Amino acid sequence: MNNLEINYELLESIPFFGFEENLKSAGSLFDFDRRRVVLGNGAIDRLGRECQRLGLKKILLVRDEGVASLATHILNSLENQGVILVDTYDKVVSNPSVSSVKDCAVAITKSGADGIVAFGGGSTMDTAKAGACVATTNLSIENYWGFDKIPVPAKWPILAVPTTAGTGSEVSRVCVIADKEGKNAVYSDYLQPAVAIVDPQIHMGMPALLTAITGLDALGHALECMASVKCEAIGDAVARESLRIGAKSFVEAVENGKESLDARYGMAKCSLLAGLLLGPINTGAGHALGYGIEKLTFLRGCPVPHGAAVALVLPGVIRHNIPAVSEKYYYAAGVAGMNLKGKTRELGAAEAGAWINDLRCNYTTFSTLEAVGITEEDIPKMVQMALTVRRLLDPNPVPVDQSVAEAIYRSVLN
Numbered sequence: 292m293n294n295l296e297i298n299y300e301l302l303e304s305i306p307f308f309g310f311e312e313n314l315k316s317a318g319s320l321f322d323f324d325r326r327r328v329v330l331g332n333g334a335i336d337r338l339g340r341e342c343q344r345l346g347l348k349k350i351l352l353v354r355d356e357g358v359a360s361l362a363t364h365i366l367n368s369l370e371n372q373g374v375i376l377v378d379t380y381d382k383v384v385s386n387p388s389v390s391s392v393k394d395c396a397v398a399i400t401k402s403g404a405d406g407i408v409a410f411g412g413g414s415t416m417d418t419a420k421a422g423a424c425v426a427t428t429n430l431s432i433e434n435y436w437g438f439d440k441i442p443v444p445a446k447w448p449i450l451a452v453p454t455t456a457g458t459g460s461e462v463s464r465v466c467v468i469a470d471k472e473g474k475n476a477v478y479s480d481y482l483q484p485a486v487a488i489v490d491p492q493i494h495m496g497m498p499a500l501l502t503a504i505t506g507l508d509a510l511g512h513a514l515e516c517m518a519s520v521k522c523e524a525i526g527d528a529v530a531r532e533s534l535r536i537g538a539k540s541f542v543e544a545v546e547n548g549k550e551s552l553d554a555r556y557g558m559a560k561c562s563l564l565a566g567l568l569l570g571p572i573n574t575g576a577g578h579a580l581g582y583g584i585e586k587l588t589f590l591r592g593c594p595v596p597h598g599a600a601v602a603l604v605l606p607g608v609i610r611h612n613i614p615a616v617s618e619k620y621y622y623a624a625g626v627a628g629m630n631l632k633g634k635t636r637e638l639g640a641a642e643a644g645a646w647i648n649d650l651r652c653n654y655t656t657f658s659t660l661e662a663v664g665i666t667e668e669d670i671p672k673m674v675q676m677a678l679t680v681r682r683l684l685d686p687n688p689v690p691v692d693q694s695v696a697e698a699i700y701r702s703v704l705n
Contacts, residue, residue, distance in 0.1 A: 295331035298323040301564065307528035317525050321567050327486045328462055330563055332552065334490040335364045335452060338408065339372030341486045345448055347406035349375050351399060353419040354410040355383040358454050361493060365410055365452070378402045383411060386594060387418045388469045392432050395422030399447060409451045409484070412505070413458030413597070416451055417466035420482045423447045432468050432477065438682070441479040451484040454493055456544075456558040457505025457598055459512055459566020461487040473586035473676070483570070489563050491555040495548065503545045503654035506558055508598030510537050510647065511581075511605055512565035514623060515574035518616045519686045526572050529564050531622060537561030538627040538646075545654050575687040576611070579680040580604040580699060583673030588663060599657040606644030607699035608687075613640045615688035620644075661705045670700045 302308040302317055318324065327344075329337055342350060352365060359381070369376050380398040384391050395418050399407065409419035421432045423445035428434075435441050451461035460466070464483045467474050497505075516522055517530035540557025548555060581601035588595045595603075609620055620640035625631060629642035652658045660666075665673075674696045678684065684691055 295329055295334055295337070297329050298327060301328065301330060301560070302529070305528050305532045307524070313525065317529070320525055320571050322480075322483065326483060328489075328563070328567075329487065330489045330560060332490065332492050332556065334488050335493060336368050338365060338368040338450060338452065338488055339370070339374050341450055341488065342369065342374045342406060343372050345406065345485060347374065347448065349377045349404045350406050350408050351402040351404035351447075352376055352379045352408050352410060353383065353395065353415060353422070354379065354381055355412070355415055356381055358411050361454065362410065364493065365408060377404050383415045383418045385414050386469050386474070386589065387414050387421065389431060389433055392418060392421040392425055392468055395419070396425035399423060399426040404447065407447045407449045409449055409461075410454065412453065412455040413460045416453065416458065416460035416484075417468065419449055419451070420460075420466045420484070421468055421477065423449060424477075424482065433470065433475075435477045435479070436475045438478045439480075441477070441481045444481045448485040450486040450488065452488045452490070452493070455497060455501065455505045456491075456494055456555070456562040457508035459509070459562055459569055461489065462563065462566045463569040465569065469589065473589055474582070476682075487563075489559050491552060491559040494555045494559060495552065497548060499545050499548065500655060502548050502558070503650070504596045504598040505562070506537065506541050506544060506598070507602040507647070507651060507655070509558065509562035509565050510534065510541070510650075511577055511598065511601040512569060512574060513537065513561070514605065514609070514643070514647075515577050516565065516568040516572040517619050517623075518612055518688050519572050519575055520688055521572045521686045526568055527619075529568060533561045533564035534623050535626045536564075538623075541650060573686065574683055575608070576684055576691045577601050577605040577608040579683040579691070580608065580673075580677045580696060582680050582683075583677035583700075584660070584663075584665070586676045587665065587669060587673050591664070593664065595657065595663050599651070599655055602647055602651040602655070603657060603660065603703050604699055606648045607702045609644035609647070610641055611691070611695060611699065612687065612689050613637055659705050660700065660703055665704075667701075667704060670697055670704075673700055
């Protein structure tokens with residue numbers, strides 16, 4: 292096994308954390324005393340040892356059908372440590388729903404397992420996290436929409452092993468579940484996995500489009516957390532490192548991801564660092580406006596992927612936020628390699644939005660709103676949906692009202 296980065300080691304290459312006091316403060320912010328976060332090539336081999344450390348002997352594997360061929364890595368790691376895989380729940384769906392979470396909860400209860408391994412993308416992580424909650428409380432996940440309503444920790448610790456690099460769900464305190472009206476978020480420290488194992492080697496087979504969409508999600512997390520009014524020195528340092536690594540790795544991971552392990556490692560670390568920020572900071576208007584796109588298209592039966600929805604509106608959000616956080620976006624444009632020669636801080640900052648726009652147009656099929664079937668007449672509906680997401684709009688560095696939201700949507704209409 293190659294060298295691994297575990298908890299504090301994830302931050303030690305960042306100059307800000309060369310000071311022990313800063314590193315200790317980060318450990319407190321990211322709950323390193325209560326969980327273990329592991330990054331590295333071959334890290335999946337550590338899964339069985341982590342189960343043993345937690346005293347787990349019988350595991351339920353939660354995964355989607357698309358990662359079945361990779362599941363032997365899970366089984367081998369468990370068997371090497373004498374941990375039994377008692378059953379597999381493989382009915383995870385994209386955009387998990389109240390009913391699919393209930394189905395998972397029933398499987399958890401019946402399994403006889405004492406722990407859960409969630410193996411897949413963001414939908415798998417959210418299904419396992421919500422399913423364990425429902426299996427514990429015997430109440431529908433709908434009872435917990437919003438913040439800190441889950442009364443007790445789940446009976447089943449979760450070990451999260453992501454097969455994509457973008458959502459950050461393996462280290463976050465949130466799950467997103469759909470009902471008939473669209474997607475809803477549940478926030479609770481009790482949703483945070485006990486262990487996150489991020490192995491870039493597992494990501495090598497990701498298709499280029501999925502790599503791009505999830506990568507844009509990771510970059511969006513870093514950009515929005517960095518700009519948030521809740522972002523202080525620790526969050527700023529971590530967000531900047533996430534952006535630096537992601538900017539260096541994104542194109543290579545998309546274009547040559549089946550060959551370049553270094554690029555996969557870079558995007559995995561970019562996503563992981565940005566994911567750590569989702570609990571203490573969270574995102575901003577880009578994700579709120581992205582929600583408007585996601586909800587509208589979800590209700591029409593053709594949902595736009597989360598990372599693509601955010602990337603559609605993020606350039607407009609960046610332009611709107613420049614008066615408050617130009618230096619931060621100027622930094623992002625710089626590490627992205629944008630041409631800043633002779634440009635003022637404000638003009639240079641706008642290049643961060645141009646960078647995201649270029650990545651989205653060059654590497655995904657989501658170039659405009661019209662390209663996903665959204666018209667001018669749909670804009671008021673999306674604005675109404677987006678403006679309800681106060682948990683994301685309130686920390687945005689510049690207020691977003693109806694007219695601003697409409698202008699941002701129109702800027703990417705066609």
